[in-house]
Amino acid sequence: MTTENILTTAEISAIREIYRHFPQKSAACIEGLKIIQRQRRWVSDEAIRGLAEILEMSPAAIDSVATYYSLIFRRPVGRNVILLCNSVSCWIMGCDQIAACVKKQLAVDYGETTTDDRYTLLTIPCLGTCDHAPAMIINEDLHRDLTAENIGPILQQYQ
Ligand code: FES
Structure with missing residues (x-):
């Protein structure tokens, strides 16, 4: 299967545009993964192979970058x-209770997606906002100072 059959023309063009700005194609790896994820929500093994071909890297090398970077979903x-x-800091400030509220409201555990495909619940290491713990990101939005009371209204903002 060729890259053209794996990635869309728009994805391939966007990735080529990015790597023009780097001294080596491989430096565009994370940006390439983000471009693919923006289109598909996640990055499949097949998409990894397509990106590897464009960037002249091994699929294993791209996979290791994708696995390390917690905002790329495999x-x-x-x-x-x-x-x-x-x-x-979030643990000290009660992230376990927040997690319990989220899990109960959405009827999912970590790593799971709601049956209506509306939410996936995952963990992430420190977001660098420890003075406002507990904290979470939904999509690209940072939410801080979470409580059992404010978590429900926050979740309702996302369809
Ligand atoms: S420990 Fe959660 S934001 Fe730092």
Whole structure:
């Protein structure tokens, strides 16, 4: 299967446009992964192979970057992705209780997607906003100072 059969013309053009700005094609790896994810919500093995071909890298090298970078999803996700911080400050400030509220309201556990495909719940390491713990990201929005009371209205903002 060729790159043209794996990635869309728009994805290929966008990736080529990005790597023109870097001294080496491989430096565009993360941006390439983001372009693919923006179109598809997640990055499949097949898409990794397509990107590898464009950037002249091995699929394994791209996969290791994608696996390391917690904002690249290697499995299908829902329309909205909740990334709840579970590092030490958030843990001290009660992220477990926040997680329990989210899990109960959405009827999912970590790593799961709601049956209506609306949310996927994942964890993420420290978001760098420990003075406002507990914290989470939904899609690209940062939510801080989470409480059992404000978590429900926050979730309702996302369709
Ligand atoms: S530990 Fe959660 S934001 Fe730093």
